[in-house]
Amino acid sequence: MPKNKGKGGKNRRRGKNENEGLKRELVFKEDGQEYAQVTKILGNCRLEAVCFDGVKRLCHIRGKMRKKVWINHSDIVLIGLRDYQDAKADVILKYSADEARNLKSYGEFPESVKINETVDFVGGDLDDDIEFDDVDSEDSGSGDDLANDIDGI
Numbered sequence: 001m002p003k004n005k006g007k008g009g010k011n012r013r014r015g016k017n018e019n020e021g022l023k024r025e026l027v028f029k030e031d032g033q034e035y036a037q038v039t040k041i042l043g044n045c046r047l048e049a050v051c052f053d054g055v056k057r058l059c060h061i062r063g064k065m066r067k068k069v070w071i072n073h074s075d076i077v078l079i080g081l082r083d084y085q086d087a088k089a090d091v092i093l094k095y096s097a098d099e100a101r102n103l104k105s106y107g108e109f110p111e112s113v114k115i116n117e118t119v120d121f122v123g124g125d126l127d128d129d130i131e132f133d134d135v136d137s138e139d140s141g142s143g144d145d146l147a148n149d150i151d152g153i
Contacts, residue, residue: 034079036077045061046058051079060090
């Protein structure tokens with residue numbers, strides 16, 4: 001058996017995210033491509049996205065992005081349209097929040113698109129100004145009454 005001389009396998013490399021802080025050049029759409037916003041993660045490297053041309057498409061995450069680029073709900077992605085299937089597409093690129101804001105300022109997106117850095121799972125505010133009154137119990141004092149109430153059930 002050969003001796004392992006390396007410093008680990010692919011799982012060791014998986015933990016590093018070397019290119020996270022780097023600025024990359026902004027990629028615009030070309031012929032056969034469209035911008036879309038993710039509406040639903042389906043699993044098995046598939047997702048549902050609403051394209052900015054108004055069509056809802058089933059998208060497949062390409063193998064180069066698999067396990068390297070994580071796509072979440074309401075992310076802005078660039079998809080490649082298929083010639084033979086209009087209802088399906090392939091995810092080519094995921095835009096960061098800053099890149100999506102730049103594209104919106106250049107007029108690439110409609111004004112109705114909301115670009116959020118964090119996903120809001122709760123609809124609305126968490127604090128709805130609900131106040132609870134303190135209720136004093138009449139049997140405060142001995143715990144024997146509580147034991148008798150339980151036996152009486």
